[in-house]
Amino acid sequence: MxxxxxxxxxxxxxxxxxxxxxxxxxxxxxxxxxxxxxxxxxxxxxxxxxxxxxxxxxxxxxxxxxxxxxxxxxxxxxxxxxxxxxxxxxxxxxxxxxxxxxxxxxxxxxxxxxxxxxxxxxxxxxxxxxxxxxxxxxxxxxxxxxxxxxxxxxxxxxxxxxxxxxxxxxxxxxxxxxxxxxxxxxxxxxxxTPCVTGLAALALQRAHWLLDWADAVAAMSFENLGGQMAAFDAASLAYRVSPGLAQVGARMRAALAGSGLLAAALGRRTQDPLSMRTIPHVHGAARDVLAATAEVVNRELASTTDNPIVAGTPDEPRVFSQAHAVGASIALAMDSLAAAVAQVAAMAERRLDRLVNPLVSGLPAFLAEASGTRSGFMIAQYTAAALVAQNRREAAPASLDGGVTSGLQEDHLCHATPAALKALAVIENSSRIFGIELLAAAQAYDLQPVSAERAPYTEALYAKVRAALPPYRDDRPLADDMGRAFRMIADGGPPPLPVFTAPATPASPSSPEGWAPGEPMAIAHAHTASANDAMPGVMGAFVGP
The missing domain is CATH 1.10.275.10 (Fumarase/aspartase (N-terminal domain))
Structure with a gap:
């Protein structure tokens, strides 16, 4: 079209x-x-x-x-x-x-x-x-x-x-x-600013896909590690006001609904590690940044970013020769998005480490089918750690780099386009990290000692991985599998979540005036594979409250 x-x-x-x-x-x-x-x-x-x-x-x-x-x-x-x-x-x-x-x-x-x-x-x-x-x-x-x-x-x-x-x-x-x-x-x-704006639009799309995958892959790891579903309780999450947090909490409830593995783990721990129980908080914060960034990019596209600008009429032409070509706002937005995505990916690496670490996973060491002769996902976790470190370097703000050009005439620089390029690099690195976690989570299901059913949604994700790749037995270069998992994540969003609507909870004394947890901040229909139908941001429809 x-x-x-x-x-x-x-x-x-x-x-x-x-x-x-x-x-x-x-x-x-x-x-x-x-x-x-x-x-x-x-x-x-x-x-x-x-x-x-x-x-x-x-x-x-x-x-x-x-x-x-x-x-x-x-x-x-x-x-x-x-x-x-x-x-x-x-x-x-x-x-x-x-x-x-x-x-x-x-x-x-x-x-x-x-x-x-x-x-x-x-x-x-x-x-x-x-x-x-x-x-x-x-x-x-x-x-x-x-x-x-x-x-x-x-x-x-x-x-x-x-x-x-x-x-x-x-x-x-x-x-x-x-x-x-x-x-x-x-x-x-x-x-x-067409260069930064065009790149920023692609960063938004790719970050949106990535954050949808982040929720889905995190659900697989959470289920494998026997997490406590209380972390996603709607009434609890409603005490922190954040559209993104509410959305992620609802998505996690939908993704994990009907999990026999989690039913078997109920009450095993008072609290899960932060890389598990703060999924709504960290992923949700990134979604809030994504929505704010979308507004900045759309404002940039609605603006004339030329210098000079011509206006008026042929009888009274006007020239505005000032600074509308400077992309300070979009540079800051790109820096913010890069940092948000980098944090989400850093937490993914921590969950990956828990999956491969026999001291905390309850699974075979490094998800290898035979210890000693096979290393399984031991070194794949190294790769994820290296990418997290690379993200940390890439997420340093470009907008603060400064510099002086053109004989002191241009003595303040915002580095908007480099900020967008860095954001795209962070998103690509992060997609690779989630690809590794996706493979490890599928492998963990294969080695799961608990005899119980997966949630229908995570079962579908597992089947999607296994339709493309068999279990790993140190029988082929793992890098090839990681490349295919990366493409799975980078080329579009995950399968849509099922409809999941939870009842609204009573308003609490700490709620904002006129807002009851579970009500106006939520839309009672499914968030599907795309959240692009919301304006002006990209929050989309929430799954339940």
């Missing part, structure tokens, strides 16, 4: 759809807004109104006046000098998401590029002829878009059906001539 940029800005889900291959279409009203903004730039130029990047240089050269005859060269040269990315190129989805965010930004009608420029980006998306965009080398937002824009003018490189070709060859195969840029277009093509 086509994603249409009309009067309504795209949201993060729209970017993810385009990233996955959906076509993006400009509605008539969007084209009209783009054209009207271009008319303003032409009036600004004709009247000699000083405007940054239109008739001046950029960065520390902002006070150097550029004549009309030099403005084409300025726009063209901006692309050449700003295309300074290094390292491995971004993936297909990442590049498509960034391009969609840029098109959305121009469609607000305050950038001043010609419609033909925006249509060129749309054409590249439609043909799936994607510019090669090095991932590294940006302190904010410039280099990624510069590499995308290179292909529009017949420079740089692109991927055409998997083949690396020059930008000129890519346009030739599309039957298009290289664009000749006019005033302001070079600056607008590299400006704003």
């Amino acid at each position: 086509s994603v249409i940029r009309s009067a309504r800005p795209l949201d993060w889900r729209d970017l993810c759809a385009v990233a996955a291959g959906a076509p993006l279409t400009l509605a008539t009203d969007a084209r009209e807004r783009i054209g009207a903004a271009r008319a303003l730039v032409e009036q600004i130029n004709a009247r000699g109104i000083r405007a940054y990047g239109v008739n001046t240089g950029v960065g520390a050269l902002c006070d150097v006046v550029v004549s009309p005859a030099e403005q084409h060269a300025l726009s063209h040269n901006i692309l050449m000098s700003h295309a300074v990315g290094v390292g491995a190129p971004l993936g297909t989805q990442e590049t498509r998401a960034i391009m969609a965010a840029a098109i959305n930004n121009y469609a607000h009608g305050h950038s001043g590029v010609r419609v033909e420029v925006v249509e060129r980006l749309v054409a590249l998306l439609e043909a799936d002829c994607l510019p090669e965009v090095p991932a590294l080398g940006s302190v904010g937002y410039l280099s990624h878009m510069a590499h995308i824009a290179l292909v529009c003018v017949g420079a740089g490189h692109a991927r055409w059906h998997g083949e690396r070709v020059s930008g000129a060859e890519a346009l030739r195969r599309l039957g298009l001539a290289p664009l000749s840029l006019e005033a302001k277009e070079g600056l607008s093509l590299v400006n704003g």
Whole structure:
């Protein structure tokens, strides 16, 4: 289904759809807004109104006046000098998401590029002829878009059906001539926050899938370790006000309903270890961060993030040359999401350690079928610990890195795009950690000494793993199994949970005014495989209260 940029800005889900291959279409009203903004730039130029990047240089050269005859060269040269990315190129989805965010930004009608420029980006998306965009080398937002824009003018490189070709060859195969840029277009093509916004949308989608899997895999480990279901009691959890916590508690109750293993363990302990009993608190806190981050990303997409912004009428054009291209809010949001996901994954590694440790698991040592000659999951836990440590390094806030560029003109940097790249790296590492826990939990079921039935939902998850992979007997490289489990988690959400609705409990004296635990903060229907139907965040429908 086509994603249409009309009067309504795209949201993060729209970017993810385009990233996955959906076509993006400009509605008539969007084209009209783009054209009207271009008319303003032409009036600004004709009247000699000083405007940054239109008739001046950029960065520390902002006070150097550029004549009309030099403005084409300025726009063209901006692309050449700003295309300074290094390292491995971004993936297909990442590049498509960034391009969609840029098109959305121009469609607000305050950038001043010609419609033909925006249509060129749309054409590249439609043909799936994607510019090669090095991932590294940006302190904010410039280099990624510069590499995308290179292909529009017949420079740089692109991927055409998997083949690396020059930008000129890519346009030739599309039957298009290289664009000749006019005033302001070079600056607008590299400006704003499309790169971080596109990457952030993908981070939201992948984090959402991961957190759904986190609940599901944690339920398997909890069941194997004989946890106490009191940790997910609705009345107890209602004393802490958090939509995410309430949602996770309900999901855990649904996932573990009908478990004979947990019935057999009832009353065995007063309290479980924190990695088990704080699943609602830690996973729920991450979901709250996810919802807040979604709001930030959608606000970014609803904003014009260009510098300068053009507004007014042809008779009275206005130029706002300030700082809307700086992505402080989305940089902070990405840093926060990375830290939240890293914490969830760190707790997963602790549960994994409990599964493989015979001192606390009640299971064969390291989930090996024969001790001594087989190591089982001993070293897989090392891998998870290494990834947790890597996450800890990646989760250090990029938004505080600072730095000074452009001859003191740009003396405060938010590092928004690096923050998004780090968040994506943390999410990938964490998906690998949960993949290892998933395999270990399935193995633990195979070696479970208690003769009792699994919950219907965890039984379905176990069957899903065993349909793809047999039990592990040190008979093959475990890395291959871990790779397949990673793909299972990274490529989409887990099977949907069953409907589970618990009765509301009376309001407590400590409840917020007008709120009874189990009532307005919950929706009495199932949270399915996707929680993307809630606006503006991503909390979705709760499973029970």
